[in-house]
Amino acid sequence: MKLLNKSLLNNTSKGIDNDFEEAPQLSRRKFLIGAAKSSLIMAFAPLAMSLTASASQIISDRAFSPSVWFEIKNTGEITVHVARCEMGQHVGTALAQIVAEELGANWDDIRVEHASSDPKWGFVMTGGSWSVFQMYKPLSQAGAAGRLTLIDAGAKILGVSAHSCDVKDSKVISGNKSITFSEIINKGKFDRTFTPEEMAKLSIKSPDKRHTIGFDRLALDVPPKTNGKAVYGIDVELKGMVYARPVIPPTRYGSKVLGVDDSKAKNIKGYLGYEILKDQSNWIEGWVSVIADTYQSAIKAADVLKISYQAGSSANINEQDIIDEGIKLVNQKESGVLFVNDGDVDKAFKVAASSMSATYITHTAMHFQMEPLNATAEFKDGIWHVHCGNQSHSLTQPAVAKALGVKVEEVMIHQYYLGGGFGRRAYGDYAIPAALTAKQIGKPVKFIFTRVDDSKFDQARSASVQKVSGALNKNNELIGYQHYVSAGWPTLAMAPGFMPKALDGKGNFDPFSTSGSDHWYSIANNRVRTINNQVAQKAFNPGWLRSVGPGWISFGAESFIDEVANEINIDPIDLRLSLLDGKGKNKGHHPQSVNGAKRLKTVLEHCRKTANWGGKLSKNEGIGIATSFGQEREMPTWIACAAHVKVDPRSGEVKVKKITMTLDCGTVVHPDSARAQIEGSILWGVSLALFEGTEIKNSNYAATNFHNYTPLRMNDMPEMEINFIDSKEFPVGLGEPGVIAVAPAIANAIFNASGVRLRELPMKAEHVREQKAKA
Amino acid sequence: MIEFNLNGKVVRSNAFDDTPLLWVIRDEFGLKGTKFGCGIAMCGACTVHIDNDAVRSCSLPLAMANGKEVKTIEGFENKHPLQKAWVKEQVPQCGYCQSGQIMQAATLLDKNTNPSDDEISAHMSANICRCMAYPRIKKAIKEAAKQSTLGVNIFDPSISKDA
Numbered sequence: 001m002k003l004l005n006k007s008l009l010n011n012t013s014k015g016i017d018n019d020f021e022e023a024p025q026l027s028r029r030k031f032l033i034g035a036a037k038s039s040l041i042m043a044f045a046p047l048a049m050s051l052t053a054s055a056s057q058i059i060s061d062r063a064f065s066p067s068v069w070f071e072i073k074n075t076g077e078i079t080v081h082v083a084r085c086e087m088g089q090h091v092g093t094a095l096a097q098i099v100a101e102e103l104g105a106n107w108d109d110i111r112v113e114h115a116s117s118d119p120k121w122g123f124v125m126t127g128g129s130w131s132v133f134q135m136y137k138p139l140s141q142a143g144a145a146g147r148l149t150l151i152d153a154g155a156k157i158l159g160v161s162a163h164s165c166d167v168k169d170s171k172v173i174s175g176n177k178s179i180t181f182s183e184i185i186n187k188g189k190f191d192r193t194f195t196p197e198e199m200a201k202l203s204i205k206s207p208d209k210r211h212t213i214g215f216d217r218l219a220l221d222v223p224p225k226t227n228g229k230a231v232y233g234i235d236v237e238l239k240g241m242v243y244a245r246p247v248i249p250p251t252r253y254g255s256k257v258l259g260v261d262d263s264k265a266k267n268i269k270g271y272l273g274y275e276i277l278k279d280q281s282n283w284i285e286g287w288v289s290v291i292a293d294t295y296q297s298a299i300k301a302a303d304v305l306k307i308s309y310q311a312g313s314s315a316n317i318n319e320q321d322i323i324d325e326g327i328k329l330v331n332q333k334e335s336g337v338l339f340v341n342d343g344d345v346d347k348a349f350k351v352a353a354s355s356m357s358a359t360y361i362t363h364t365a366m367h368f369q370m371e372p373l374n375a376t377a378e379f380k381d382g383i384w385h386v387h388c389g390n391q392s393h394s395l396t397q398p399a400v401a402k403a404l405g406v407k408v409e410e411v412m413i414h415q416y417y418l419g420g421g422f423g424r425r426a427y428g429d430y431a432i433p434a435a436l437t438a439k440q441i442g443k444p445v446k447f448i449f450t451r452v453d454d455s456k457f458d459q460a461r462s463a464s465v466q467k468v469s470g471a472l473n474k475n476n477e478l479i480g481y482q483h484y485v486s487a488g489w490p491t492l493a494m495a496p497g498f499m500p501k502a503l504d505g506k507g508n509f510d511p512f513s514t515s516g517s518d519h520w521y522s523i524a525n526n527r528v529r530t531i532n533n534q535v536a537q538k539a540f541n542p543g544w545l546r547s548v549g550p551g552w553i554s555f556g557a558e559s560f561i562d563e564v565a566n567e568i569n570i571d572p573i574d575l576r577l578s579l580l581d582g583k584g585k586n587k588g589h590h591p592q593s594v595n596g597a598k599r600l601k602t603v604l605e606h607c608r609k610t611a612n613w614g615g616k617l618s619k620n621e622g623i624g625i626a627t628s629f630g631q632e633r634e635m636p637t638w639i640a641c642a643a644h645v646k647v648d649p650r651s652g653e654v655k656v657k658k659i660t661m662t663l664d665c666g667t668v669v670h671p672d673s674a675r676a677q678i679e680g681s682i683l684w685g686v687s688l689a690l691f692e693g694t695e696i697k698n699s700n701y702a703a704t705n706f707h708n709y710t711p712l713r714m715n716d717m718p719e720m721e722i723n724f725i726d727s728k729e730f731p732v733g734l735g736e737p738g739v740i741a742v743a744p745a746i747a748n749a750i751f752n753a754s755g756v757r758l759r760e761l762p763m764k765a766e767h768v769r770e771q772k773a774k775a
Numbered sequence: 776m777i778e779f780n781l782n783g784k785v786v787r788s789n790a791f792d793d794t795p796l797l798w799v800i801r802d803e804f805g806l807k808g809t810k811f812g813c814g815i816a817m818c819g820a821c822t823v824h825i826d827n828d829a830v831r832s833c834s835l836p837l838a839m840a841n842g843k844e845v846k847t848i849e850g851f852e853n854k855h856p857l858q859k860a861w862v863k864e865q866v867p868q869c870g871y872c873q874s875g876q877i878m879q880a881a882t883l884l885d886k887n888t889n890p891s892d893d894e895i896s897a898h899m900s901a902n903i904c905r906c907m908a909y910p911r912i913k914k915a916i917k918e919a920a921k922q923s924t925l926g927v928n929i930f931d932p933s934i935s936k937d938a
Binding site for chain 1: 795805807811815851858866869902904908911912
């Protein structure tokens with residue numbers, strides 16, 4: 001979930017620091033290397049900092065505010081500090097690999113530390129499949145600067161010239177002489193500053209010399225996750241804390257507590273009372289916090305509390321109301337704002353020999369991350385300490401401060417392992433009721449949502465409606481293309497500063513509910529409009545769900561292109577290949593999208609060969625194909641996906657037998673965890689396509705727990721074949737992209753297997769039966 | 776007062792009889808490896824062993840543990856072949872469900888030293904992994920089965936008794 005479009009950055013409104021793109025921020029910093037106590041410390045520091053003090057002085061005074069740094073102890077242990085959270089991607093391992101590569105470190109010496117909130121880190125968000133893409137360059141340069149410094153010091157001690165030296169296994173080596181990093185640190189003196197210009201000129205290893213990047217390392221976070229030792233937010237205990245559980249009000253917005261009767265709760269041993277939470281930011285309204293000396297007592301007491309409410313004004317919205325509004329919106333010519341506008345679309349449709357259009361619907365989908373929301377809060381020494389796993393200190397810290405009515409710097413967020421993020425822990429609003437409870441009762445509080453509470457307070461992926469239209473000339477060439485996308489917008493609700501201005505200047509839009517429509521097919525006349533569904537926006541708080549906009553938008557786009565192929569009787573892969581010419585704006589640019597659409601073409605051709613496309617299949621089986629370029633057009637991971645399905649002609653049941661995926665994400669830093677991300681995200685794609693989804697009922701989510709929200713389990717797992725294109729290009733993202741192409745590939749496969757075209761997610765057996773009955 | 780054996784030690788709890796065993800294990804005895812997921816025995820994150828059976832501790836009243844032997848992930852002391860296989864196959868992503876997965880898988884291997892793919896799927900589909908690390912869970916179970924010395928011992932006269 002992330003967009004790196006430069007125009008976006010320029011358009012961010014006040015309130016959000018433009019520094020959220022890490023690389024340019026670091027390019028304005030100098031790099032300091034100096035000794036402090038028994039460690040050698042290497043850190044980026046602001047340029048404006050002391051011009052007179054030496055690097056060593058600044059470091060030993062701890063006067064600096066480093067945003068990327070690592071240290072080597074005189075024992076040889078190397079600690080890389082990362083401002084990214086660990087939620088299953090093994091990101092600490094990949095980022096440390098980048099440093100270790102340039103530094104010439106022995107992997108066994110490497111440790112990773114995850115940072116707590118501090119302004120020094122700049123804008124911190126773990127999301128958007130963004131971490132490696134953003135940190136690759138600065139971490140490579142930091143490692144290279146460290147290497148140079150260690151070589152200079154080591155050469156001096158060895159009595160050789162620095163030019164004769166290289167680094168390997170945490171040693172500086174010259175011919176048959178060598179010295180360990182730890183010896184160098186014990187003997188050497190360090191005081192060195194690299195200017196941003198010097199940093200930029202440092203030579204980074206050529207790919208053929210790499211010993212760490214591109215090689216598998218055991219992920220550093222795995223062992224503690226096999227023996228119960230990994231500490232998640234829910235495992236935090238503070239001295240003197242009590243437990244609390246929320247009672248969630250009837251509507252997401254505007255609820256008000258009229259009265260609370262806790263007479264029954266008073267019979268529960270351990271019940272300590274309740275608080276009607278006073279949120280100065282009004283993010284949560286009408287919340288009651290139930291406090292007890294054990295969590296079980298808090299659960300029980302909350303269950304028997306009688307609360308009367310005045311519900312918010314939009315208490316009766318249902319899924320169909322949202323869908324109806326979406327259908328209305330995508331059929332209004334001028335609705336929403338303009339996102340893509342190439343050529344003259346109106347003219348193309350006017351002169352077209354034929355045209356076609358289709359409407360696609362996706363239903364509300366939820367996070368259901370395994371660790372229910374929780375936070376533990378305490379006021380100590382003038383600071384509000386909030387302990388919880390979260391994806392973004394930068395969004396969570398100000399939200400908590402605003403709710404408490406204190407300054408941002410009076411809130412400190414402490415990081416832990418996340419029991420799943422998937423976008424739900426990006427805007428950490430679950431910390432608000434924890435902090436407010438702690439404030440109102442004057443005690444440390446461990447605030448845990450039950451699974452049902454968590455579901456009620458989810459930030460679901462909004463239901464969506466999209467309409468795609470194509471104009472064909474008499475030679476059946478696609479001369480015009482129009483895509484209208486509409487949904488509830490998470491970014492409007494939670495980070496409006498990230499909403500860029502539209503192409504037509506008529507307002508701002510949510511990039512995370514729009515991207516994916518800006519495809520790489522060369523079609524001369526091409527228009528996208530993006531539209532906020534305000535009925536959804538009123539009913540609930542739309543959220544970022546792994547793969548965000550592209551996750552549902554590509555379902556429309558990549559289903560439609562197959563529908564066109566079928567209409568004009570062309571192989572859908574051939575049609576796609578004919579549109580992927582890599583010309584004009586689809587040429588891509590250096591470094592992240594170099595060669596543009598041609599790389600998409602390559603993965604598609606590869607997938608065609610590996611997926612038995614055109615081969616013989618059993619009865620009622622079909623293979624469908626789809627492509628994607630997530631997570632953003634500006635950070636494309638090139639993917640082609642083939643789904644092999646079987647459709648039971650009577651029951652309509654769809655079984656996914658195999659998913660074959662080819663992807664090009666540039667340089668792969670940590671191949672095994674890259675593969676793990678793709679395995680998981682393919683299964684996410686299958687799950688969202690067939691097994692998940694709920695509906696809005698009276699402005700609440702119908703699903704409340706795993707009995708009525710049913711993600712894919714092991715017995716539904718298809719076979720998977722995953723192929724990475726060997727590439728030395730700039731690394732892009734992997735956390736989300738694998739999800740995107742799966743649903744349209746399955747829809748296309750269902751069509752090829754049964755002749756039934758499904759235009760609704762999730763795709764259910766009853767939909768197949770209905771369509772069959774109509775046919 | 777409820778008394779039971781927790782990872783080899785006798786413990787006593789004064790919590791309500793109907794308190795789910797999960798909270799007693801976590802909050803009273805401080806063993807945080809067992810996780811809270813759903814509270815209705817649907818996800819398996821809270822799986823522990825009671826007298827060697829996999830049980831959802833979120834839905835088991837404390838009273839039912841009276842006199843029983845309860846084992847949690849900590850009770851494996853990092854020595855179970857599944858734990859080694861979990862590291863070798865790099866199974867966990869977010870990791871939150873993995874204690875439960877390992878406890879669930881252990882009862883499969885206890886009864887079936889060489890489970891087939893379908894047997895693994897049938898047994899493990901009781902547990903949800905939201906990161907969907909299922910292919911690796913499956914692989915790791917097979918790996919552990921291969922390495923495991925548990926289960927059927929085949930008499931081989933060529934090997935001396937003490938070997």
